[in-house]
Amino acid sequence: MKLKAGIIGLGGFSKIILKSLERSRIVEVVAAADIRQEMRLEADETFNISNIYDRAEDIFSDSSIQIVIIATPPFLHAQLGKKAMEAGKHVFFEKPGSITLEQMQELKQLSQKKGVVATVDFVxxxxxxxxxxxxxxxxxxxxxxxxxxxxxxxxxxxxxxxxxxxxxxxxxxxxxxxxxxxxxxxxxxxxxxxxxxxxxxxxxxxxxxxxxxxxxxxxxxxxxxxxxxxxxxxxxxxxxxxxxxxxxxxxxxxxxxxxxxxxxxxxxxxxxxxxxxxxxxxxxxxxxxxxxxxxxxxxxxx
Ligand SMILES: NC(=O)c1ccc[n+]([C@@H]2O[C@H](COP(=O)([O-])OP(=O)(O)OC[C@H]3O[C@@H](n4cnc5c(N)ncnc54)[C@H](O)[C@@H]3O)[C@@H](O)[C@H]2O)c1
CATH class of the missing domain: 3.30.360.10 (Dihydrodipicolinate Reductase; domain 2)
Incomplete structure (x- = not known):
């Protein structure tokens, strides 16, 4: 069975992530969230995603999701990553992981404490x-x-x-x-x-x-x-x-x-x-x- 992922942020780069994951034998994206309706509608038309929400919180509270992919603008990465890890999810951060060194250190410590994998997309x-x-x-x-x-x-x-x-x-x-x-x-x-x-x-x-x-x-x-x-x-x-x-x-x-x-x-x-x-x-x-x-x-x- 594939690992289930939810993606936050359905802008320009999310399409590249979603397209490449369509061929993955390991991960399937089952949920997505974006605060903008036009991005949600576009993603719904283009990709086969079961649930598309207007709030990231709905992804954190979905117990079937193991991995959270964060593809929002960078200043939101740390706070969303923190919430995802607090909810016990593994996190795939779009680069940059966050915008300050202190935030990165905090995220690293939290991933170790919660025993989850956190990684940054350094292509x-x-x-x-x-x-x-x-x-x-x-x-x-x-x-x-x-x-x-x-x-x-x-x-x-x-x-x-x-x-x-x-x-x-x-x-x-x-x-x-x-x-x-x-x-x-x-x-x-x-x-x-x-x-x-x-x-x-x-x-x-x-x-x-x-x-x-x-x-x-x-x-x-x-x-x-x-x-x-x-x-x-x-x-x-x-x-x-x-x-x-x-x-x-x-x-x-x-x-x-x-x-x-x-x-x-x-x-x-x-x-x-x-x-x-x-x-x-x-x-x-x-x-x-x-x-x-x-x-x-x-x-x-x-
Ligand atoms: N790895 C790479 O080569 C690569 C290339 C381009 C961009 N990126 C990274 O991808 C990330 C996104 O870049 P982009 O160009 O797609 O930006 P974008 O502005 O096109 O998309 C960001 C999306 O996030 C949504 N969003 C904002 N706040 C939100 C929130 N609180 N909850 C849910 N959704 C929210 C916006 O509505 C928007 O649709 C950035 O971190 C960028 O650096 C990585």
């Missing part, structure tokens, strides 16, 4: 190409990581000036609402930073921050991030780079589907690339396509 960790990149960090096959950087030119087509996204009290700001994906990714790849610096830039003539940049040092790896909400959707661009002692690695796309590794190889490394790494990659991406190009190093005197 990057499940991307096959980032799993391959993780392998390069773990094996250090191309040496130590020297530098990591992210360039993220995001769109604001669906973000009018009064959208909750621009209000740091509701979203947590760009770092917490959006950058958290890559902060989590980098910490998963190389651990916690020892120093962090960041700056923000206001949009001309508007009281809203649309660009942030930051630098962090993790062990001896220098990491920098840039997020700008300045582009139309068709012109978005995201690139994530990792530079090792003997390799440049580039992943292209918000959800990357392309990875380029330019590396200094020794003759015994061919087996690692063609057997170990690609074999692992095919576990996640059975139709992965690879192109290998070799360049010989010139030696002095030749």
């Amino acid at each position: 990057m960790r499940r991307n096959p190409l980032y799993l391959i990149l993780k392998n390069l960090f773990t094996t250090q096959v191309f040496g130590l990581p020297e530098r990591v950087f992210l360039e993220n030119y995001a769109h604001d087509d669906t973000l009018p000036a009064d959208h909750w996204f621009w209000d740091p009290d509701k979203s947590g700001g760009i770092w917490v609402e959006h950058g958290v994906h890559f902060i989590d990714l980098v910490q998963w790849l190389i651990g916690q930073p020892s120093t962090v610096q960041a700056i923000k830039i206001n949009r001309d003539r508007y009281n809203l921050i649309d660009r942030v940049a930051g630098t962090a040092v993790h062990n001896s790896t220098l990491v920098s991030y840039y997020h700008g909400f300045t582009k139309p959707e068709v012109f978005e661009k995201t690139n994530f780079y990792a530079v090792f002692e003997r390799a440049y690695v580039q992943l292209n796309g918000w959800i990357p589907i392309e990875m380029e590794i330019d590396a200094l190889m020794t003759s015994d490394m061919g087996k690692y690339l063609t057997d170990d790494l690609l074999k692992e990659a095919r576990r996640y991406l059975c139709s992965i396509d690879t192109v290998l190009e070799m360049r010989q190093l010139k030696k002095f005197g030749e």
Whole structure:
């Protein structure tokens, strides 16, 4: 029998969650809640959900529900998550888990106290190409990581000036609402930073921050991030780079589907690339396509 879930918040991202869970053999969504009637009606027409409520409380009080999925704006995550755990439910938080560190710590303690599982939807960790990149960090096959950087030119087509996204009290700001994906990714790849610096830039003539940049040092790896909400959707661009002692690695796309590794190889490394790494990659991406190009190093005197 499948685990029964209830989702709170039926806005833009809930559709992605609901669509992907339609194919799940483990979880079925049996209930949903949204304070807006048009969202409830739309979900009712699109998905097969038995009960759609106007109050999250109806999900907490339904004893048949084991998992609560929280997909509301971020400032509500902590309070809804707390109530769900108090009712003995496991919680799947849309990112960010909450908008302050104190709230996150409180949620973590509560999940331990109540013996429920609570997790945050950090999608990057499940991307096959980032799993391959993780392998390069773990094996250090191309040496130590020297530098990591992210360039993220995001769109604001669906973000009018009064959208909750621009209000740091509701979203947590760009770092917490959006950058958290890559902060989590980098910490998963190389651990916690020892120093962090960041700056923000206001949009001309508007009281809203649309660009942030930051630098962090993790062990001896220098990491920098840039997020700008300045582009139309068709012109978005995201690139994530990792530079090792003997390799440049580039992943292209918000959800990357392309990875380029330019590396200094020794003759015994061919087996690692063609057997170990690609074999692992095919576990996640059975139709992965690879192109290998070799360049010989010139030696002095030749
Ligand atoms: N994992 C990802 O890649 C990813 C991508 C996009 C968004 N998100 C996250 O998903 C969450 C939702 O984002 P969105 O873009 O769908 O927002 P949205 O504004 O489109 O939808 C939020 C919905 O929550 C409803 N809501 C508000 N208060 C409520 C309450 N008290 N009870 C029930 N429903 C309530 C609103 O009516 C709205 O329909 C955010 O935390 C966002 O960061 C995650």
